[in-house]
Amino acid sequence: MYAGVEGLAHVCPHGHVPPALLADPGATLGTPAELFVIPDHYVFRMLYSEGVPLEDLGVPSRDGTPVETDHRRVWQRFCENFHLFRGTPTGLWLADELVNVFGVEEKPTGESAQRIYDHLEEQIARPEFTPRALLDRFDVEVLCTTDAASSPLEHHRRLHDDGLGHVRPTFRPDAVVAIDGPAWPGEIEALGEASGMDVLDYGSFIRALEGRREAFKRMGALATDHSVTVPRTERLSDHEARTIFDRALGGEADGNDAARFAAHMLMEFACMSAEDGLVMQMHVGSFRNHHDALLARFGPDAGADIPLATEWTRNLRPLLNAYGDDPRFRLITFTLDESTYGRELAPLAGHYPAMVLGPPWWFFDSPLGMGRYLDAVVETAGINNLAGFNDDTRAFASIPARHDVWRRATCDWLAGMVVRGLVEEEDAPEMAREFAYGLAKRAYRVPETTYATR
Amino acid sequence: MYAGVEGLAHVCPHGHVPPALLADPGATLGTPAELFVIPDHYVFRMLYSEGVPLEDLGVPSRDGTPVETDHRRVWQRFCENFHLFRGTPTGLWLADELVNVFGVEEKPTGESAQRIYDHLEEQIARPEFTPRALLDRFDVEVLCTTDAASSPLEHHRRLHDDGLGHVRPTFRPDAVVAIDGPAWPGEIEALGEASGMDVLDYGSFIRALEGRREAFKRMGALATDHSVTVPRTERLSDHEARTIFDRALGGEADGNDAARFAAHMLMEFACMSAEDGLVMQMHVGSFRNHHDALLARFGPDAGADIPLATEWTRNLRPLLNAYGDDPRFRLITFTLDESTYGRELAPLAGHYPAMVLGPPWWFFDSPLGMGRYLDAVVETAGINNLAGFNDDTRAFASIPARHDVWRRATCDWLAGMVVRGLVEEEDAPEMAREFAYGLAKRAYRVPETTYATR
Amino acid sequence: MYAGVEGLAHVCPHGHVPPALLADPGATLGTPAELFVIPDHYVFRMLYSEGVPLEDLGVPSRDGTPVETDHRRVWQRFCENFHLFRGTPTGLWLADELVNVFGVEEKPTGESAQRIYDHLEEQIARPEFTPRALLDRFDVEVLCTTDAASSPLEHHRRLHDDGLGHVRPTFRPDAVVAIDGPAWPGEIEALGEASGMDVLDYGSFIRALEGRREAFKRMGALATDHSVTVPRTERLSDHEARTIFDRALGGEADGNDAARFAAHMLMEFACMSAEDGLVMQMHVGSFRNHHDALLARFGPDAGADIPLATEWTRNLRPLLNAYGDDPRFRLITFTLDESTYGRELAPLAGHYPAMVLGPPWWFFDSPLGMGRYLDAVVETAGINNLAGFNDDTRAFASIPARHDVWRRATCDWLAGMVVRGLVEEEDAPEMAREFAYGLAKRAYRVPETTYATR
Secondary structure (H helix, E strand, C coil): CCCHHHHCCEEEEECCCCHHHHHHCCCCCCHHHHHHCCCCCHHHHHHHCCCCCCCHHHCCCCCCCCCCCCCCHEEEEEECCCEEECCHHHHHHHHHHHHHHHHCCCCCCCCHHHHHHHHHHHHHCCCCHCHHHHHHHHCCCEEEEEEEEECCCHHHHHHCCCCCCCEECCEHHHHCCCCCCHHHHHHHHHHHHHHCCCCCCCHHHHHHHHHHHHHHHCCCEEEEEEEECCCCCCCCCCHHHHHHHHHHHCCCHHHHHHHHHHHHHHHHHHHHHHCCCCEEEECCCCEEEHHHHHHHHCCCCCCCCEEEECCCCCCHHHHHHHHCCCCCEEEEEEEECCCHHHHHHHHHHCCCCCCEEECCCHHHHHCHHHHHHHHHHHHHHHCCCCCCCCCCCCCCCHHHHHHHHHHHHHHHHHHHHHHCCCCCCCCCHHHHHHHHHHHHHCCCCCCHHHHHHC | CHHHHCCCCEEECCCCHHHHHHHCCCCCCHHHHHHHHHCCHHHHHHHCCCCHHHHHHHHCCCCCCCCCCCHHHHHHHHHHHHHCCCCCCHHHHHHHHHHHHHHCCCCCCCHHHHHHHHHHHHHHHHHHHHHHHHHCCCCCEEEEECCCCCCCCCHHHHHHHHHCCCCCCCECHHHHHCCCCCCCCHHHHHHHHHHHHCCCCHHHHHHHHHHHHHHHCCCCEEEEEECCCCCCCCCHHHHHHHHHHHHCCCCCCCCHHCCCHHHHHHEHHHHHHHHHHCCEEEEEECCCCCCHHHHHHHHCCCCEEEEEECCCCCCCHHHHHHHHHCCCEEEEECCCCCCCHHHHHHHCCCCCCCEEEEEEEHHCCCCCHHHHHHHHHHHHHCCCCCCCCCCCCCCCHHHHHHHHHHHHHHHHHHHHHHHHCCCCCHHHHHHHHHHHHHHHHHHCCCCHHHCCCC | HHHHCCCCCCECCCCCHHHHHHHHCCCCCCHHHHHHHCCHHHHHHHHHHHHCCHHHHHCCCCCCCCCCHHHHHHHHHHHHCCCCHHHHHHHHHHHHHHHCCCCCCCCCCCHHHHHHHHHHHHHHHCHHHHHHHHHHHHEEEEECCCCCCCCCCHHHHHHHCCCCCCECEEEEEEHHCCCCCHHHHHHHHHHHHHHCCCCCCCHHHHHHHHHHHHHHHHCCCCEEEEEECCCCCCCCHHHHHHHHHHHHHHHCHHHHHHHHHHHHHHHHHHCCCCHCCEEEEEEECCEEECHHHHHHCCCCCCCCEEECCCCCCCHHHHHHHHHCCCCCCEEEEECCCCHHHHHHHHHCCCCCCEEEEECCCCCCCCCCHHHHHHHHHHHHCCCCCCCCCCCCCCCCHHHHHHHHHHHHHHHHHHHHHCCCCCCCCCCCHHHHHHHHHHHHHHCCCCHHHHCCCC
């Protein structure tokens, strides 16, 4: 069964690969430390949890604290602690990348560290290891990045011009919705600039967002993405929305205003999605930046985002009642609360036509996490209410490794279901292809032409 | 091990088979669409979730919207979408029924749909496929239906008179407890009528309920059933109960009144159960009719009931403190929140003598759901604190298929426990029979005579 | 793999063995009923749940209710109901103890009960079955008991003097923190007495606690233990802390005061741990004494403690922000809410250097519970953020059985991971030894000398 999916092209409809990496034909993957350690919070948080300071790993500080600049020493520390990744998906991905992408033949240890560094450095310098070359080698049919609403999309324009239209932006407006944060005025200004209109009130805010969505679509965007702590959805009256927005412009919005405005904006974005056809993604339930001191020193995405229990049934109800049966609308949900897979999400997706379930996310994007996900959702939602896989990675070179874990996990799960008489043997190969390829393409409405026209 | 339970009689102490189907000797199973699609929300919600309108499936509307009346076309749509049920328990049940009950030999597809329809139509018309004939063929030892408190039980009287006393009613008073709903005055009137006394205040309400319970017992009832969103239990003072009831009669009860009254009535019903010996069932945690537009058009039970996280430990405490060690009392709980199996329910059942755990319910009445249930509850509660299986079906012809899934799942689980040295091999066959038959009989206090006197 | 861990010494850093049992060289295990039934709420709660009154099992009452005093009759009832433990960890432990510790060769039944009693009575009377002899036979490297903050530690002094310094106390101050309970004034008096200073205000309370911690450390303590219903942590201002404490001394503290004071004291205890190096354990989420009537008659620990859903991410944040990256501090958490393993606890332990995860606790200290735990935590936290195993038992003779279940479960889990290609075969044996021995020693900072100097 796995043989039938192993070689399929990679559909990557959601992730965090920096578009600059592919937009610039001269870009490289950097040093081994830059490739594997420094930007990857999956990796450095584990070392940190065992007492290795982030400073020693070269993670850039934003408060002026000096950090390690010798990447060979960063690499040494990483290899000395490689055993911490035993039994983890990060360990699997790292091993897979080292072996299958870069041809490393020994296990990382303190002893082998510098030899491996030499080897990697040499490989990375070769033309077949430029990001664009790897994009081809990885057989990536479509790769969606994640981009701020105010992004001028200059990298995507370059990609487009260079015939790399299968790299597509995704519209992520979180920053312009967070009306109570200190960064908001700047974000609103940037939105105004990018959209070419002054954001002076709620009405012009909405028009600016619509303008940006249109611009994203022109650059090939298929979807939007929304990260919220709680998936509360609730339409405010126009008057309330305008009043809260005015308070925010005046610097007087409080936490309650922000929560109500965010709930309202999810309704607005769903409405816009129904109109312009961009698929709406919701990533829900991460308590971001749990560790204050680390946030102050290293900024966000420092490995200190911790999940929360999440309530979907009541929270999503206004949105699903308004748009859940609209054939133009598509909602893809991601959760960090596995107890909601079978209790709330699969029953919701198994009813509302517009809703499909995103794959296991973040901590649960793992062999065992995938097994639990499939166990919990398929019996209730069937496979056709699922969105297939996405790698959600900022580590470009890990793309094949991550998809391979999913492909093996789904084949493994299907094989178990066949053995137990719960899936018919003749159905399994097609279901495996759906998991690996078909579901993601349909969920994100990836046009057939994308790949062919590269 | 499975061979030892495969042929056991079916004990069906909870379900939703319409008693009229068995009371009328001339009743038939209807058209194939009426048998498999139109009344079964497990089936049509999956088709709906993939974009098939309920109108096209012949689901009757209550707002005058025209729906498909050609059952061959309904059947055609169902078969064209049969692949949606791959990997689902509904798919298993459907396949089992088609093959084992009706002798269908090909898989439902768009191409085979009409041939299968012809075959089914022919079978259903034969005398051995009347509901009463199937009741014998299915070897149903006891079948409990679910009946409103105000039901005159005329079908059960007919069954009784015809010697079919093993079909028994279950007392379900939800409608007369929901004091804040628009339907309540009518329900109270119907209760008064059925009980032969005017419900003018809280005292006569309680007396009317006691009268109905007595009438249900005369028709063979073994149990009551209570569906609540939250399992809150709390005894009100007599004064409060009377005052709230009076407000309700005056049309002035609000949501808070209704919640407190419901919590109080669970205490009252437990008290009545301790006195009259009817086993008390609680089905907890479904957010009914999540989709407003669908409720307006098609009414309840349209596949839009979505589970909620449930708290049992604090909520059930008043009830269990009052009646949990009363040997006359028996409480059987059903949950849609699997995270409570091991955290709350098994520890409660593993302490309070009166409490036993109902089988996995609804979305979790599935091969994998059963495995998770057994994994989560047996180690803490043992098997003797479980209530065995019940099929909970409104699809009469699916009874053997559903029990068969449970029997296979429990044998499979026991075999795994034996292999791992966690259950002794010599104990397993008897445990399998307990799961399949003995536990349900004891939990619901099914009299031994039921079956023999048919 | 199991062969490599089967014979390792037992590290027992948390449990409830009474120190008197080992301090008194003449102590015996008592009658078979005293050894297996009367003090073990795991055992008698199951019998109670099936209708056997605790009175009939000889559980001592505190309200003067007469209870069974004939231990042969208690034993008879236990054996007659031994089938209730089929498929439970208690059943495994009991069988393992009977066979491997006491050489019983037949299964407990009503028929075999008295023969087994005779055999056990004979064995227990032999010198090789005294607790001290068994401590050696069990190869216990370190055994930590659990002791009230006000304990004079006289048994530990005797143990120390007798060269049994590997039996160590653990500082458990719950009783002196519970400021709103009726027992609190007496507890404070006892604390004052044990510490040799008058507790007259918040300042002297803190100094008394620090004094006791120092005394515990002198008797070899490695850790403290804190049991809370909700893991709320929050530092009060000094003024607030003093004021609340004064209210408590005046008998005027309410439930809100108690909750805030408990949250504050967790911060204080973490601060003390960072200073004196005692590892901080938190056992969270048990609703103690759920059954009022049973509490009144039999007191606490009567098998009526029921888990609650637990929130860790927000609750632990103040504590982890203050001490989570302090290398002197170590926090070990225990939960009864399995849904938090992967959602909250593993991500927290996989970030904060000070935090490691305790093994599956209580109801989940079971073969299947261990499997779920490993499945849920290792992929996110790795094994190095785990605290290995502890038996948490008050049944001294069950120690080898409990560790054996863990050793088999971890080997079984590792074998499964190897087969699926998720752990490298060459890594598995060392990981198995870490699970069985190394992790617990490091998590609790057990000095290497402990064992050698016996």
